[in-house]
Amino acid sequence: MKKMENKKPIKIYKAGLLNLSLWENKLEDNKKLYSFTFQRSFKDEKENVWKQTQNLRVNDLPKLKILVEEAYKDFILKEEE
Numbered sequence: 169m170k171k172m173e174n175k176k177p178i179k180i181y182k183a184g185l186l187n188l189s190l191w192e193n194k195l196e197d198n199k200k201l202y203s204f205t206f207q208r209s210f211k212d213e214k215e216n217v218w219k220q221t222q223n224l225r226v227n228d229l230p231k232l233k234i235l236v237e238e239a240y241k242d243f244i245l246k247e248e249e
Contacts, residue, residue: 177189177190177191177205178190178192179242179243181235182235183232184231186224186232186235187206187209187235188204188206188235188236188239189204189206190202190204191203191204191205202243204236204239206235207220207221208220208222208223208225
């Protein structure tokens with residue numbers, strides 16, 4: 169069994185309090201599998217600390233759309249060339 173690694177995203181796209189992270193996973197046959205995750209930062213006023221969530225507000229959707237389009241242009245379209 170492989171030991172879990174502390175992996176970092178290979179690229180992070182940001183827009184305001186939102187970010188979209190690109191992850192790379194190597195398969196046993198040396199192929200690569202890519203995935204995306206997103207999160208929104210918010211300040212917990214009771215604890216006075218910044219936290220992250222995957223729950224979005226309606227007003228976050230236009231920014232998320234921009235991040236997805238930017239990631240698609242940078243990653244998917246270049247891969248097709």
